[in-house]
Amino acid sequence: MPAGDDVTTCIFFENVYYSYGEHVDWALQGVNFAVHRGEWVTMIGGNGSGKSTIALLMKGLLIPTNGKVYIFDKETCNPEHLGEIRQKVGLVFQNPDQQIVCLTVQDDVSFGLENLGLPPAEIERRVNEIMRKLDLLAVKEQDPHFLSPGQKQKLALAGIAVMEPEIVIFDEASSMLDPQGAQVIYNMMAELHQQGMTIVHITHDLDEIEIGGRIVLLKEGRIHFDGSWEEIMGNTKLLEEAGLCLPFAARIRDALCKEGFDLAERAATLEEMAKQICKYVSGK
Ligand SMILES: Nc1ncnc2c1ncn2[C@@H]1O[C@H](COP(=O)(O)OP(=O)(O)OP(=O)(O)O)[C@@H](O)[C@H]1O
Ligand SMILES: [Mg+2]
Structure with missing residues (x-):
């Protein structure tokens, strides 16, 4: 990693521009930031400000139009690194339907693990533990397509957490859930962070952000603020300018x-x- 060659850096964006097509505006423009291992970063911004584009770039599902994205010391534009990057980065989307791949809840949770070639006893241990934590044991034989949106989101998170990635990105992951469901997701986020994972929490709901943490504010594809929660709460004009509700x-x-x-x-x-x-x- 060039400028951010600090070994504690796990995500590094260097002057990143992204465009979805030749005749559309830049989705991201000149984005620079670094995230350290074990950090919890909250990314906020109004609709269309570029939050999901950043998430997709972090997972290597999009490649910068200009500039560079590094995950640990690997640049995402190198196809040889993509397998490792995608294994290290878990991404929980807003819409859990996009993440269902199997016909039972249990198979869906274990799907990714089976591809890692782990011993069956280890797979069973990890799958049962994560289903217990996310209250999925009672529905383990059910077809995931018929779960409620909240249960589907817990299932999506289970399938990612069970892989024990090093970075987990939550892109508006609780926006379809009731307050109790959102709390389960938030508790899991906190637990994964405690286990040492790096958390990137993307949201536009300022009532669900971690108090006291680091906030990155996006506006029109640019970073408008990168600092502490206390700082931004002392300058709420920035939030209002970005179209966010206090x-x-x-x-x-x-x-x-x-x-x-x-x-x-x-x-x-x-x-x-x-x-x-x-x-x-x-x-x-
Ligand atoms: N698949 C796509 N094709 C074309 N333009 C897109 C596509 N996805 C996003 N964009 C555009 O890129 C910009 C950034 O979108 P992005 O989805 O990253 O914003 P966001 O902050 O996640 O918004 P939201 O809060 O609505 O989820 C927007 O102008 C959007 O219209
Ligand atoms: Mg989005």
Whole structure:
């Protein structure tokens, strides 16, 4: 890896441009960033800002029109590296239907592992463990096509997590789920991160982002901001300019301030917001 030849770097974008065709605008323009091993990065941006294009470039499913993408020290434009890159990078899409390949849930979870040539006992252990964690054991004999969208998304995640990739990208992976289903996906994300995996969480819902983490904001195919959660919450104009809706707690605070409440601090969560309001009301 040239400029980012730090051994701790696992994703490196160097002046990346991507176009889906000659007569369309650039989907990405001059994108530069590095992600370190074990990091948790949240990518946010409005519709069409280039988030999914970045995800596809990371997995080697798209190759930059100009510039370079490296996964660990391998450039994605080299076809010899693609097999290894695609094994190291797991991508959970918004639409789980795209990821179903087998006729039972259990076969679908084990599909990728069988191609790795692991011993059958190891495959069985990993498959059972992941199905237990994602509440899929009760439906293991069912045809995945007839699962609910939430169950399908858990199945898609199971099929990826069971492969133990080094980087997992979640592209709006919980946007079709109810709050409980979204929480299961989020818990799994946290668990994979704890196990040492690098997490790239793509979303436009600021209420579901990890508080306190690194945020990369995309606008019109360019990186508009790359910094801490605290920094961007202190400069919410950037979020509004990118067409994003502020987190619920921030919107409540702003509405209360408009009504004359003097709430100086910006609360990260609803619980913190409630504490601030109680403090204000009781005058302490
Ligand atoms: N298959 C495609 N063919 C042509 N243009 C495309 C294609 N996929 C995406 N684009 C264009 O590339 C740009 C970036 O799209 P992308 O899907 O990466 O955005 P996004 O941030 O993921 O949006 P969303 O929030 O809607 O998922 C958009 O202008 C989009 O219209
Ligand atoms: Mg997208």
